[in-house]
Structure formats: structure tokens, C-alpha cells
Amino acid sequence: MKRRIALIAHDGKKAEIVAFVKEHFEIFSTMALTATGTTGGLIEQTGLQVNKKLSGPNGGDAQIAAMAAEGLLDAILFFRDPLGKHPHEPDIQMLMRICDAHDVPLATNPATAALLLYGLAQQ
Ligand SMILES: O=C(CO)COP(=O)(O)O
Numbered sequence: 001m002k003r004r005i006a007l008i009a010h011d012g013k014k015a016e017i018v019a020f021v022k023e024h025f026e027i028f029s030t031m032a033l034t035a036t037g038t039t040g041g042l043i044e045q046t047g048l049q050v051n052k053k054l055s056g057p058n059g060g061d062a063q064i065a066a067m068a069a070e071g072l073l074d075a076i077l078f079f080r081d082p083l084g085k086h087p088h089e090p091d092i093q094m095l096m097r098i099c100d101a102h103d104v105p106l107a108t109n110p111a112t113a114a115l116l117l118y119g120l121a122q123q
Contacts, residue, residue, distance in 0.1 A: 002031055004034070005032070005034070005073070006033075007021070007036075007039055007050075008039055008078045009078075010079065010080055011084065013079035014038070018046065020110055024114075024117055027118075027121045028048055029048060032051070034052075034073070036055060037053060037060050038056070040052035040053070056092075057087055061088060061092055061095045065094055068102055068104045075120055076104060076106045077107050
């Protein structure tokens, strides 16, 4: 079965996640991708297929958390912006808590995301 990965990036990190996806395009093209709405739209422009959820502030993080809780994701790559303020901060905290509650691998910066991706690709 294809690996199921969710991708999320705050606005200040969207350029970085697109660059990350392009850099690892071959690995991502073997995986089933889900993303929050705006992030997903940008990733689609690289040519990859993405299951797009709502935009983060409208509930996209919560939808991805629900998928994690239901065992529908193998990992989440969440490029967080530690310098930004986010109206949906409770949803972000909830997503991270759900990952810990269900032992879902969660990378919150590009360096960890690369290690996680290589690990998944090798399994
Ligand atoms: O807000 C986000 C993560 O908390 C990301 O949502 P978008 O990809 O819709 O911008």
C-alpha cells in the first residue's frame, strides 16, 4: 500500500515546503498525499496529486488530526512558523496532541521532515 502523508505549512513556510516537495519529488510521487487547502494547492502546482482539505484556519488542521486519529496517515510533515501568530492555534495544538496520542510520526521542521521521509521511503 502507498504511504499516506499529510503536508501542512504556515504562510511563512509555504515557499520552503514547495521547495522541499520539489527536492523530494520522486519519493512524494510514490505516496498518497493529503494537505491543508492552501498548502495543497501550491503542491498541486508541482504536478503531484493532492487530497486537499479545508484551509488550516477553517478547520484543515482539525481534519488532518481526525485522519491521524483514525489511523489513516503514516506521517505528517508540518512546516510550522514559530514567528507567526495563528488564529487557529488551538487546532494546531490539537493536531500535535493527537499525533502523540496515536504515535503518528510528526515532523515540524524541514530537517526532521527529510529524515522522516527517508525513513518511510526505506521501509
Ligand atoms: O494554517 C495552516 C496550518 O496551521 C495551513 O493551512 P493552509 O495550507 O490552508 O494555509
